[in-house]
Structure formats: structure tokens, C-alpha cells
Amino acid sequence: xxxxxxxxxxxxxxxxxxxxxxxxxxxxxxxxxxxxxxxxxxxxxxxxxxxxxxxxxxxxxxxxxxxxxxxxxxxxxxxxxxxxxxxxxxxxxxxxxxxxxxxxxxxxxxxxxxxxxxxxxxxxxxxxxxxxxxxxxxxxxxxxxxxxxxxxxxxxxxxxxxxxxxxxxxxxxxxxxxxxxxxxxxxxxxxxxxxxxxxxxxxxxxxxxxxxxxxxxxxxxxxxxxxxxxxxxxxxxxxxxxxxxxxxxxxxxxxxxxxxxxxxxxxxxxxxxxxxxxxxxxxxxxxxxxxxxxxxxxxxxxxxxxxxxxxxxxxxxxxxxxxxxxxxxxxxx
Amino acid sequence: xxxxxxxxxxxxxxxxxxxxxxxxxxxxxxxxxxxxxxxxxxxxxxxxxxxxxxxxxxxxxxxxxxxxxxxxxxxxxxxxxxxxxxxxxxxxxxxxxxxxxxxxxxxxxxxxxxxxxxxxxxxxxxxxxxxxxxxxxxxxxxxxxxxxxxxxxxxxxxxxxxxxxxxxxxxxxxxxxxxxxxxxxxxxxxxxxxxxxxxxxxxxxxxxxxxxxxxxxxxxxxxxxxxxxxxxxxxxxxxxxxxxxxxxxxxxxxxxxxxxxxxxxxxxxxxxxxxxxxxxxxxxxxxxxxxxxxxxxxxxxxxxxxxxxxxxxxxxxxxxxxxxxxxxxxxxx
Numbered sequence: 001x002x003x004x005x006x007x008x009x010x011x012x013x014x015x016x017x018x019x020x021x022x023x024x025x026x027x028x029x030x031x032x033x034x035x036x037x038x039x040x041x042x043x044x045x046x047x048x049x050x051x052x053x054x055x056x057x058x059x060x061x062x063x064x065x066x067x068x069x070x071x072x073x074x075x076x077x078x079x080x081x082x083x084x085x086x087x088x089x090x091x092x093x094x095x096x097x098x099x100x101x102x103x104x105x106x107x108x109x110x111x112x113x114x115x116x117x118x119x120x121x122x123x124x125x126x127x128x129x130x131x132x133x134x135x136x137x138x139x140x141x142x143x144x145x146x147x148x149x150x151x152x153x154x155x156x157x158x159x160x161x162x163x164x165x166x167x168x169x170x171x172x173x174x175x176x177x178x179x180x181x182x183x184x185x186x187x188x189x190x191x192x193x194x195x196x197x198x199x200x201x202x203x204x205x206x207x208x209x210x211x212x213x214x215x216x217x218x219x220x221x222x223x224x225x226x227x228x229x230x231x232x233x234x235x236x237x238x239x240x241x242x243x244x245x246x247x248x249x250x251x252x253x254x255x256x257x258x259x260x261x262x263x264x265x266x267x268x269x270x271x272x273x274x275x276x277x278x279x280x281x282x283x284x285x286x287x288x289x290x291x292x293x294x295x296x297x298x299x300x301x302x303x304x305x306x307x308x309x310x311x312x313x314x315x316x317x318x319x320x321x322x323x324x325x326x327x328x329x330x331x332x333x
Numbered sequence: 334x335x336x337x338x339x340x341x342x343x344x345x346x347x348x349x350x351x352x353x354x355x356x357x358x359x360x361x362x363x364x365x366x367x368x369x370x371x372x373x374x375x376x377x378x379x380x381x382x383x384x385x386x387x388x389x390x391x392x393x394x395x396x397x398x399x400x401x402x403x404x405x406x407x408x409x410x411x412x413x414x415x416x417x418x419x420x421x422x423x424x425x426x427x428x429x430x431x432x433x434x435x436x437x438x439x440x441x442x443x444x445x446x447x448x449x450x451x452x453x454x455x456x457x458x459x460x461x462x463x464x465x466x467x468x469x470x471x472x473x474x475x476x477x478x479x480x481x482x483x484x485x486x487x488x489x490x491x492x493x494x495x496x497x498x499x500x501x502x503x504x505x506x507x508x509x510x511x512x513x514x515x516x517x518x519x520x521x522x523x524x525x526x527x528x529x530x531x532x533x534x535x536x537x538x539x540x541x542x543x544x545x546x547x548x549x550x551x552x553x554x555x556x557x558x559x560x561x562x563x564x565x566x567x568x569x570x571x572x573x574x575x576x577x578x579x580x581x582x583x584x585x586x587x588x589x590x591x592x593x594x595x596x597x598x599x600x601x602x603x604x605x606x607x608x609x610x611x612x613x614x615x616x617x618x619x620x621x622x623x624x625x626x627x628x629x630x631x632x633x634x635x636x637x638x639x640x641x642x643x644x645x646x647x648x649x650x651x652x653x654x655x656x657x658x659x660x661x662x663x664x665x666x
Contacts, residue, residue: 131559132559132589133559133590133592133593134592189527190526190527190528193431193525193527194522194527194562195431195560198560198561222565223611225570225611226463226465227528227531228566228611229530229562229569230530231562233527236558236561237558256465257466259467271607274604278561
């Protein structure tokens, strides 16, 4: 678990998109973000106070989070001096970069000298169990998609925020690097050893109060040949009571696979339910979440209405119109 | 790669099924197996001479193979003194367990002291690609099962032997530690990082002659909640042209999961074909392989006939009656 709150390091991010990890933290866990730290040339701005390390320390920050995608997979010398100094001043470091903090001898040395922790959230730190398939108390909702990168994490976070506001018991359960950095904990599922995938999800969503909801971040798609096994492990380990179907309506083929068309939402619903019923016969699809970012307001509304009429399920873009109707549907089962 | 012949170490295997690694070597490479070594409490018996280390050494054994697979892959403390002594007496060690020989300081120390080798065949030695789903030339047959440990590897090995005898072009493609110990190569799929599972199977069964068959060893079951993701990666990475359905008729519940009944062969056929058609619309189920070891000859014949009548597919126990009819079915498509 990563100690909060954070100082968000934006480095020399060339644009806002490069800082999307930091943006996610700022959007979904604003209380974790005491400030931002930017280097010369940074063109991203989260609207947070700019702080140096001493100011962030005084404001209570415990961990410096690298909230920016780096270029070329290397940690630049300009970053290195900040990171080393942060360790010296008593910060932990957290990163989702491909280049591991622990692979930098200077950082390992500094962390050892100061007793601080390097969190490489791409690497599992837990010895996960083999899944045992036992029914657990509490309820679980899983986002499943027609493809990768269609808004499954966003959907679960939006529902989590709405449920908190309503005073419902819930936990967002991160299964990817960005989600882990946002919430400070979770399972980096795509880096888990095959035999322990489902077990890691059981571990992530343990027995809980009967009226508590885990909102489990989905990964991949049952219909995506590269990652389908990961998606199935999420269903069988998660034992969902409810599925949210996630979709991006302008996608012309599976992400990275030009030869593979997207499945229909009906196919996703039917296959995911078939799989879910193996571990939870009561599982139902309760709603559809559509990422309409590429559509104007009228086109978005028409798209949502068409899907809602076709599937007979509440259909929203939670970013555009809020997750209220999805939460209503969840609360009704 | 691993020096032969072997002394097969059964440890304190609670039943014959737990010793399936050793059994596989004994059945498919009997010339590799000079004897077995059992500890008090062992309930497995391969019908090989029981030997201590000195006797096995005198009989020419070069490597002590840990021939027992236990849940979670832990090396029991009770085994450690035997393994250390084997190294002292000049044996190499080979293991397919999750827990690595090389992670045991006592074994590393003993191996270094005696110049012997620790073979952890479960560890992937290749940087596998992400699956790209592209169609490959050549044909592929995959064994899929109603459960784990129902005879998928045996089925593929028996078909491989039969096809070689007929002069057909074929390759057994190992995906588990036993298969790798038997053939000396393959993918230790259950130890592969989640994101690379399907890619590892594409790598294992590359483009080949149009009339060449890969006989891909199956793993787990789409219906086994602990390992289903691995089974799906095999289907989506393998792009099978043909499926063999594998079954053990006396199994009362999914292995290790008392709460989960076995699926019917029809359910396995339908779900596996649904999944396979995503990557190969021409895939068909061509036969059924039943492990009738627990049945007498009459009961076995009745069982096979009942399934054959029900599914309308050639149904055999390849170990008991040969794989000829399965190979006939494969040759016919």
C-alpha cells in the first residue's frame, strides 16, 4: 500500500495527455493530491499548488508519485536528481513506468540509505493464492468491455464516486497501474503469473459486509485474443453479482488487431454472463457505459438511446452525464 | 538439456494423481526412468523399483526429478534433506514446481559445492510476444477438458505417437512441466506473465507446412474457476482447427473445488467452440478422449459407447485402446 497523500510529479510533460496518471489522481482522489511539481518545459497543469519538496513535506505529502509518462523509457538525469533528493527528504516514490525505479542503482542506494520505499506498481508485491472459488459475502460489480481501453476504469471510478456521495458502502478495486496509483493499492493483473490471476482477484475483493460493493476495474475483453485470459480470470476470481457493459462506439476493430471486428454488446453480455454464472448463478448485467467522447452531444444522446432501446438496460456515458443511473441499477438488485 | 536417466522422486504424494509428473515420464519415456524414490506416507506407486540414492546412482541415474505436483507448488520441508543429499551424491535436480529449487539457499549452496545443476523447468526462458491473432499456416489440434488432470497431455502424446507411426507430420507442443520434462522443450504456461499467455502459445505453434499438425497440450479447463484464464489463452493463442474433448468419468467435482460440479461434455464442446470460433471460424470438435483408468474393461466400454452415442463423435481411451480413431478423425478434416 502506498502512503498518502501525494506530491504529483509532472516532470517535463510536453502536454496534458502525458500527465494523465496525475490527472486521474487529481480527478478521483483529490484529497490525495496536496500539490504538483513541475520541471522547466512542463506544459501540463492540474490546477494544484506548485510545490517544491520542502513545501510538499510541510503540507504533509508522504509519497512522490511519478504522474507522467516518460519519453524513450529512460528516467532522465533531470528527473533523477529530483527523485534522489525526494528520497533524501523522506518521501517514498511511486511509479507505473516500464523503467523500474528499483532498476536505478542511484535510487536503490538512496532508498536504502534513508529507509524509504520504491513502489513500482507494475510489479506484484504479494504472493497471491490459487483461487478457491468459495462464495464470499458482500457484493461485487465488474466492468466488462467490447474491447481494451473503452472506459472500464473510468466507469468503475465514476460509480465509486457516486456511491460514496450517496453514503453507500463501496470500494474501487484497481487491477491496473493507473488505478493502483490513483487509489494507492490494487493488483497489477497483467503482470501476475498465469496460475494466480483468479486468486489475485479473490484476494483483491475479500469477504465484506453484505451491503458493501466492490467495484472491480475490468481489463481487456473476453473477445480480445491477446488478453482474453486475463478478462476471464477477472470474472472467475471476482464472482460478480453485477456486470456493467462498456463500449466505445467509434472503434472499428479490436485495439491493436486490425483483423478482428468488435463484438456486439449483446455478444459481450451473453458470453460474460455465461462465464459469470459458473461462479455466481445470480449475476446479471445491470447497465451499459458508453464512452461518447468522439461524438457531439446530439450524436451521443442518439447513440445512448439506441443502445438502451436495443438492450433494455440503462445506458449512459458516466463522464458526460454522471453514473447515477448505473448506481440506481446496482442499488436495485 | 536435462541429463538422463532419472530417479523419479515421489515424495509424500497423497495419491497417484499427485504423482502425474513422474507417471508421465514413466509412461512416455520409460527408458528415462530407472527407479522411484518414496517417503513415508507416499500413496503413489509407478511400479518401478524403489531405490535409495546410492542404489539409483549405481543403476546409472544422473538426475533426481521431482515427479510430484502439489497445490500451489510448495517444496515441503520434509523433502529438503533428500534433495540436499542427492546433490551431495552427485545428482542434478529437476523440478517443475512453482517454488524454485534455485530459491532454496540450502540447495543452491549444495549445488555450488558439488558442481551440480538445478533445473527449474517451470521458469520461462523466452521473452514471449503479445499475441497478435494473425492466422498461421499449418494445422493445430488442442485438447480441452471438463477439468484439470483428466488426460489432456496423455491424449496429445498418444496422438503424436500414432501420427508419427503413420508418417504424418506432427509435433507435440508441451505447455506444462511434465510435457517439458518429457520432450525437453515447450512453454511453462502456468508460469507465464498474464499479458503474454496467448502470445506464448502463438510462439509455441508457429507457421508450418500446410499438412503439419501441432498437437497442443491443454491446461486446466474453461470451467475451472482457478485456471480458466489459462485455458482461454490456449484457445485464443493456439487458433485450433480441431478440438479433442477430454474427460474423466468418475470425477465428482472440479479438482480442488468441492463446491463445483463438472460441466457436461456438451457444455465443454459448446463453450470451447464459441471461444475457438473467435480466432478460427472453421474449428470443429473431432473426438472425445476419456480417461477410464478407474473403470474395469466392461464399464469402460459402456462408458465410451454411451458418450459416443450421445455426442456423435469418436470416443476412445487412447491410453487403453490407442489413439487411432482420434487420428482418423483428425486426418479427415
